[in-house]
Amino acid sequence: MSPEAKEVQNVPLTLSGMGRASGPLVHVGEAREEDLPSGGLQGKIALLRRGDITFQDKVSRVAGTGALAVVVYNNGPGLFRGSLAIQAPIPAVAISLESGEEILGSMAGGEVKATVSVAVEPDVTRNVIAAKPGASGDDRVVVLGGGTTIRSPTCPAPTTTAPASRLS
Secondary structure (H helix, E strand, C coil): CCCCCCCECCEECECCCCEEEEEEEEECCCCCHHHCCCCCCCCCEEEEECCCCCHHHHHHHHHHCCCCEEEEECCCCCCCCCECCCCCCCCEEEECHHHHHHHHHHHHCCCCEEEEEEEEEECCCCCEEEECCCCCHHHCCEEEECCCCCCCCCCCCCCCEEEEEEEC
């Protein structure tokens, strides 16, 4: 973000588009039709508030008006994880309410530029086998985690890669 560059903690929405986008932030409320600027969002990054509209509808709506990326800030304290129903054409990340309010405060003083990046990065995994010490027979608990079947909370299918995102 500008004027002072600062990285903001974020989480990619499940099924976010991949890529990197830079441009001015535009606040579009909850991304209702009436919240969107009549001239569209070409070359801009949409900053929007979590609310009653599904993430899929929000992202699809702003992408359809030309937004380069989406930043959704929470409607309650803290960070959250959100999911889309289908793959988005643009990067989409979630941030905390506190970060959203800080960004809005900066925007009140003038244009704020941001860079949003969502990419798949290798996630090193190992097979894990563990047994409860001292247990035998029916009391024995064995845990098996296979390196190719560990599910990342930000991916819809078993994988050995996980999306990583960056907002600055």
